[in-house]
Amino acid sequence: MTTPRPFADLSADEARRIALRAQGFLGAPDRRSGVRGVLRHLGAIQLDTISVLARSHELVPYARLGAVGRRTVEDAYWQDTHSFEYWSHAACILPIEEWPHFAFRRRAYRNRPHWNHDLPDGVYDQVIKQLRSEGPLTATELGGAKKTNDWWDWSGSKVAVERALMYGEVVCVERRGWKRIYDLAERAVPDDLLHDELDDTECLRRLVGLAGRSLGVGTRADIADYHRLKGEQVDAVIAESGLVPVSVEGWGKPAWADPAALETPPRGRHRTTLLSPFDSLIWERARTERIFGFTHRLEAYVPKQKRIHGYFAMPVLAGGRLVGRVDPAREGRTLVAKQVTLDGPKAVPAVAQALAEAATWVDCTDARVERVDTPELREPLAQELARLLG
Numbered sequence: 001m002t003t004p005r006p007f008a009d010l011s012a013d014e015a016r017r018i019a020l021r022a023q024g025f026l027g028a029p030d031r032r033s034g035v036r037g038v039l040r041h042l043g044a045i046q047l048d049t050i051s052v053l054a055r056s057h058e059l060v061p062y063a064r065l066g067a068v069g070r071r072t073v074e075d076a077y078w079q080d081t082h083s084f085e086y087w088s089h090a091a092c093i094l095p096i097e098e099w100p101h102f103a104f105r106r107r108a109y110r111n112r113p114h115w116n117h118d119l120p121d122g123v124y125d126q127v128i129k130q131l132r133s134e135g136p137l138t139a140t141e142l143g144g145a146k147k148t149n150d151w152w153d154w155s156g157s158k159v160a161v162e163r164a165l166m167y168g169e170v171v172c173v174e175r176r177g178w179k180r181i182y183d184l185a186e187r188a189v190p191d192d193l194l195h196d197e198l199d200d201t202e203c204l205r206r207l208v209g210l211a212g213r214s215l216g217v218g219t220r221a222d223i224a225d226y227h228r229l230k231g232e233q234v235d236a237v238i239a240e241s242g243l244v245p246v247s248v249e250g251w252g253k254p255a256w257a258d259p260a261a262l263e264t265p266p267r268g269r270h271r272t273t274l275l276s277p278f279d280s281l282i283w284e285r286a287r288t289e290r291i292f293g294f295t296h297r298l299e300a301y302v303p304k305q306k307r308i309h310g311y312f313a314m315p316v317l318a319g320g321r322l323v324g325r326v327d328p329a330r331e332g333r334t335l336v337a338k339q340v341t342l343d344g345p346k347a348v349p350a351v352a353q354a355l356a357e358a359a360t361w362v363d364c365t366d367a368r369v370e371r372v373d374t375p376e377l378r379e380p381l382a383q384e385l386a387r388l389l390g
Helices: 012-022 034-042 056-065 070-081 096-110 123-134 156-167 200-215 220-226 231-240 259-263 285-292 345-361 375-389
Strands: 008-010 083-087 091-095 170-176 179-184 217-219 244-248 255-257 314-318 321-331 334-342 366-372
Touching: 008 012, 012 200, 012 217, 012 259, 012 285, 034 056, 034 070, 034 091, 056 070, 070 083, 070 170, 083 096, 083 170, 091 096, 096 156, 096 200, 123 156, 123 179, 156 170, 156 179, 200 217, 200 220, 200 231, 217 220, 220 231, 220 255, 220 285, 244 259, 255 259, 285 321, 314 345, 321 345, 334 345, 334 375, 345 366, 345 375, 366 375
Parallel strands: 008 244, 334 366
Antiparallel strands: 083 091, 170 179, 217 255, 244 255, 314 321, 321 334
């Protein structure tokens, strides 16, 4: 691919601030549009089973809006068919208006020759028939999610309904106690959106443009990773995506930016908050290191004895920088900072502020600091946290 001449030359600091604003962390939050506005702005919010302070799809709007009620978050996602769940960066909540633009992925699944689970004869049609007459239903209500206690030992009905989800014949219309609630797409998706008429090029052009706007500025790899596209898919459409080529100091690779992000300097108030390890600001490890000089790795699936920062270490954002990380837990109404990493003494007030706000959000009235990577900062952090929780 021939690299076009840059539309603009950006400093590393300008690129960082553009990225922060694009992700909703710089400037006044749009509280009127609330959680739904965050979803539309980001284009995708990742789901994950892990729940420490809260689940990741709750933590993402919290990080941008502050202490929005957790029931409010769930209602914003699922009421009035505002969103749907599908495979994007991972399993994600997506704005319902993007349903047509995932037609390329539904087609790919329908044409997929090999699957991890065998589909017993007749079960697919039976599941569709049951949903038509009785839905919405959980996998358990459809006949059982698993044959044994093994995580991937799915029942025939679970295999069928998940296959139907990928094909687009079925939609997850809600998560209830982390269980997917399935219904037929023909009932759940508005009529004007329920089609696969867009060809692959149109779908990819839209998703590449959305990724660029959600990132503000990014390399080819950054843009591809946002909705888990292939590099060659990005190459094929980026010239018509609405993004413009830019050069970023120190990046060493060509980049593209949302032209609207270049029109005004990114200014405003910085958010101080804990970030979910699955937050789209830090999805791509190489991008996080390039922009923030911060190595981010989820250690939940690393053997305990090999963990460095903890099971669910949450980066701390303050002043537009990643200034530390906290591995949190809850014991009753006490928030526990099991392990804290601080970027020096100056990070203490910001980390304490982020912890205090998070504690209040999850209805904790007390907090305890256990380990700090710099032991002499443990007491100052604990004192500041106690002061804030008063």
